[in-house]
Structure formats: structure tokens, C-alpha cells
Amino acid sequence: MPVDAFVTLSRATAASLECWAVTAPGVERLAAAELERLGIAPGATEVGGVAFAASMAQLRQANLWLRTASRVVVRLASFHASTFHELERRARRVPWAEWLAPGTAAEFSVTSHKSKLYHQxxxxxxxxxxxxxxxxxxxxxxxxxxLVRLVHDEVTLSIDSSGALLHQRGYRLEGGKAPLRETLAAALLLASGWDGTTPLVDPFCGSGTIPIEAALLARRIPPGLHRAFAFERWPGHDAAAWEVEREAARAAIRACAEVPIVGRDRDAGAVAAARANAARAGVEDDVDLAQASVSALAPPAGPGHVVTNPPYGVRIGDAARLRDLYARLGQVLRARCAGWTLTLLGTDRRLTGALGIPLTSRLLTSNGGVRVQLLSGRVGAAKASA
Ligand SMILES: C[S@@+](CC[C@H](N)C(=O)[O-])C[C@H]1O[C@@H](n2cnc3c(N)ncnc32)[C@H](O)[C@@H]1O
Structure with a gap:
């Protein structure tokens, strides 16, 4: 790029915004498919996100609807800067007043690689x-x-349009022992191929994230319906258009889920938390949540989908107990859910191998810093009853 080259975006004149949906690694293709379903053509996919061009209205829709993205950012400027003088001179050309409302504090998150400017x-x-x-x-x-990224002295300046991370839907105030991110629960459901027309069971539901995300999907409830976004504070934000868009989304919500969505957990506290979370999400009548151990699982008439995030141990001494639990889950599913599809997060092949159900890896991502695989397979029939 020549030294004076400068690309910047003015909201007033730009026909489309250069957007980037940030995702957990491995989840990019699911977010790209979500964009397509919103009528937004996804662009290049890189580890950790998907590029797309969008109008302001489409940017609002992306925030409202994306279930697997953690935030959406808009590129404001790209320029070369190898000295602070250059950085300041070029940064002054950014039309800040179009993006930063009076009374709002600006926070800059900076990363720098192989650049002369590195002091964040x-x-x-x-x-x-x-x-x-x-x-x-x-x-x-x-x-x-x-968000500011310097790579080889090239600066990319982006603005966050989401505010709080998008997994913060606003309903999960009560967590279980190891709650799953809402965005990852949505990724599991979307990757499983479940389309809301067959029963869904999570035998280890904890705080209810998977059943609740399933109910949101089944009823076409936008995950961001009950929360605020950073773009709402941008100068010139079209509050009237935004209200019309949200009202249209509300009006299209289905009255109820058409199929059973079942969550079970052996822990009474987890089930109580799941019920409170479901009520806050407005789906308490769509999810059947109860205390039961996996051995007592009584699935509705299927076939359907088992989508789950079973416990995985990190403590010494867990291994044998967990292998038994996975083996038991495999027996129960073969006996009571033959022909169903199983999709789960797995960390350890020795555990998922104990299920006795052939599984294919769909994607590799991370959950709370732990590398996890999203696996799925068809449950075969049991040779003997469980
Ligand atoms: C990793 S957590 C699931 C977290 C959940 N996806 C959420 O978002 O909160 C695993 C859950 O399995 C439950 N659990 C462990 N052993 C069980 C068993 N034998 N039967 C049923 N639930 C069990 C635990 O109580 C815990 O809530």
C-alpha cells in the first residue's frame, strides 16, 4: 500500500459497510450459513470469523439474528502507520463524529504483530x-x-456494533456447574441438522442452554430480541426503522414449539436454574425440564435428536467414573433412542468411544479454553435391552 493510501468509511456515503462476524474458531461456516439465511451473502471466511458487506439495516439484522457469532464489527479505516505521528495524522481523518455519540466513552482494544508500533x-x-x-x-x-489491529505496520480500525458479546442473550442469569456458551449451544443445534420438526433431548441439560436455544430456534425467536446493541447509540441511529424491524421479527414468532424439547439433569439445582432461565427466555412452555439421571431417561416417541454437552472431567480420578457414564449413556440411547441422531461436544476420544456409537467429527472448536470436538452419529439399535 502506498504511504498515503487511506481507506475510510463514512456512514453517510457508504453504500455498504464492511462487516466481520466474529465467531469461535471452527464455527465460521455455521455463521456464514446463518448470514445466507438472512439474505446476506457471506464473503471470505477466516479462522475466527466471516466477512460480509451489509447495509445498516442488514447489520442490525445480523446482530438481532446471528445465533453463533460472538460480535459483529464494521471496518472504519485501513492505513499504514509506522510512527505515532503517522498514526495520529491518519486517525484524525476518520469521521469519528459519525460513529461516536456525544457522552459515549471510546475504548480501544489493540493487537499488534510485526509492526513498529506495538505499545498497546x-x-x-x-x-x-x-x-x-x-x-x-x-x-x-x-x-x-x-478494535485496532496492526500487522506489518498496516492499521485496521473497526467499530464494534454489538456491545455486550452476542452470547449474552439476557436469559441466562443462573448457570449450572459448567454452563455452555449460548453461541456454542446454537452451533451444536445447527450442526446437528435439527430443524425443529422432530423431538429434541438433552440428557445433561445443566442450566438449560441447549433446550432453551432449541426452543428459540423452533419458535423463530431472534436471540437478540431482549437485549441492547452498541449500534443503537451511534449518531443518526434509525430508531424508528429498528423498532419496525424488531416488531416484524416479534410478529413472525411461532406461538409454540411443535415438538417436545426435553432437558434432563440429575442435579435438582441445575434443573431449577434451567427453569428460571427458560422463563426469562419466554420459552418455559416449550421445554420439558425435569430432574432425572441418564439411566432414567424416558425419551418421547422419535426418532429425533439427542444434542448434549455431557460432563467431561479434568480432575484425576474422574476418568473411570466418566467412562462408565458414557458407556451407560450409549446403552440407554441404543435401547431407547435407536434411529435417533446423537450430536455432542467431546473432549476425549476414550470417553466418546465408550458410547459404542460411531461418531463423525463435524468441527473442532474451544469451550472455555478447552479444545472440543463437535461429533455426531446415528444411534444403532441395542443388541440387548438396557
Ligand atoms: C457439562 S454440564 C452441562 C452444562 C449445560 N449444557 C449448561 O449449559 O448448563 C453436565 C451436566 O451433566 C449433569 N450430570 C452428570 N451426571 C449425570 C447423570 N448421570 N445423569 C444426568 N445428568 C448428569 C451434571 O449435573 C451437569 O449439569
Missing amino acids: RAIAERLAGAAGGGAPPGDGVPVQLF
Whole structure:
């Protein structure tokens, strides 16, 4: 790029915004498919995200509807900067006032690779200066996040349109022992091929994330319906159009899930949390949540889908107990769910192997820093009853 080359985006004049849906690694293709279903053509996919071009209305839709993305950012500017002087001079050309509302504090998250400028705080301070500072941070002051990436002295400046990460749908205030991210629960469901027309069972439902995300999917409830987004504070935000769009989404919600969505857990506290979370999500009548151990699982008439996130141990001494639990789950499924599809998160082939159900790896991602595989397979019939 020539030294003076500068690409910047003005909301007033841009026909389309250069957007990037951030995802957990491995989940990019699912987010791309979600964009396509929204009528937005996905662009290049890289580890951790999908590019797409969008109008403001489409950007709002992406935030409202994407179930597997963790945030959506918009590229504001790309330019070369190998000195602070260059950084400041070019950053002053960004039309900050179009993006940063008065009374909002600007926060810069900086990463730098193989660049002369690498001191993250100093870079953030210079950019804050160029942006006019924004409001001083403080209690109750809204914060607008900007993401800054330097690679080989090329700066990419993006603005976060989401605010709180998108897995924060607003319903899960009560967690179980190891709650699954809502975005990963949605990824499991979408990867499983479940389409809301066959029964769904999670025998290890914990705080209910998988059944609740399933009910949201089945009823076409946008995951972001009950939360706010950063773009709502952008100057010139079209609040009237946004309300019309949300109202259209509300009006298209199905009255109820047409199939049983079942969550079981042996822990009474987890089931109570799952029920409270389901109520907050507005799907308490769509999910059947009860306390039961896996041995007592009584699935509805199928075939359907078992989608689950079974316990996986990290403590010494867990291994044998967990292998028994997985073996038991395999027996129960073969005896009572023959012909169903099983989709689960697995960390350890020795555990998933104990199921005795042939599984194919669909994708590799991470859950709370642990590498996990999303596996699925068809449950065969039992040779003897369980
Ligand atoms: C990894 S957590 C599931 C977390 C859940 N997906 C969520 O989002 O909260 C595993 C769950 O399996 C439950 N569990 C362990 N052994 C069980 C058994 N034998 N039968 C039923 N549930 C069991 C635990 O109580 C725990 O809630």
C-alpha cells in the first residue's frame, strides 16, 4: 500500500459497510450459513470469523439474528502507520463524529504483530486523542469499543456494533456447574441438522442452554430480541426503522414449539436454574425440564435428536467414573433412542468411544479454553435391552 493510501468509511456515503462476524474458531461456516439465511451473502471466511458487506439495516439484522457469532464489527479505516505521528495524522481523518455519540466513552482494544508500533496503551491513547477523546469513562457512561489491529505496520480500525458479546442473550442469569456458551449451544443445534420438526433431548441439560436455544430456534425467536446493541447509540441511529424491524421479527414468532424439547439433569439445582432461565427466555412452555439421571431417561416417541454437552472431567480420578457414564449413556440411547441422531461436544476420544456409537467429527472448536470436538452419529439399535 502506498504511504498515503487511506481507506475510510463514512456512514453517510457508504453504500455498504464492511462487516466481520466474529465467531469461535471452527464455527465460521455455521455463521456464514446463518448470514445466507438472512439474505446476506457471506464473503471470505477466516479462522475466527466471516466477512460480509451489509447495509445498516442488514447489520442490525445480523446482530438481532446471528445465533453463533460472538460480535459483529464494521471496518472504519485501513492505513499504514509506522510512527505515532503517522498514526495520529491518519486517525484524525476518520469521521469519528459519525460513529461516536456525544457522552459515549471510546475504548480501544489493540493487537499488534510485526509492526513498529506495538505499545498497546500508547496506540490506544493516540487514537483516543484523534477521536476527540470521547466522554471520560465512569459509572453509567456508555462505552463504544473500537478494535485496532496492526500487522506489518498496516492499521485496521473497526467499530464494534454489538456491545455486550452476542452470547449474552439476557436469559441466562443462573448457570449450572459448567454452563455452555449460548453461541456454542446454537452451533451444536445447527450442526446437528435439527430443524425443529422432530423431538429434541438433552440428557445433561445443566442450566438449560441447549433446550432453551432449541426452543428459540423452533419458535423463530431472534436471540437478540431482549437485549441492547452498541449500534443503537451511534449518531443518526434509525430508531424508528429498528423498532419496525424488531416488531416484524416479534410478529413472525411461532406461538409454540411443535415438538417436545426435553432437558434432563440429575442435579435438582441445575434443573431449577434451567427453569428460571427458560422463563426469562419466554420459552418455559416449550421445554420439558425435569430432574432425572441418564439411566432414567424416558425419551418421547422419535426418532429425533439427542444434542448434549455431557460432563467431561479434568480432575484425576474422574476418568473411570466418566467412562462408565458414557458407556451407560450409549446403552440407554441404543435401547431407547435407536434411529435417533446423537450430536455432542467431546473432549476425549476414550470417553466418546465408550458410547459404542460411531461418531463423525463435524468441527473442532474451544469451550472455555478447552479444545472440543463437535461429533455426531446415528444411534444403532441395542443388541440387548438396557
Ligand atoms: C457439562 S454440564 C452441562 C452444562 C449445560 N449444557 C449448561 O449449559 O448448563 C453436565 C451436566 O451433566 C449433569 N450430570 C452428570 N451426571 C449425570 C447423570 N448421570 N445423569 C444426568 N445428568 C448428569 C451434571 O449435573 C451437569 O449439569
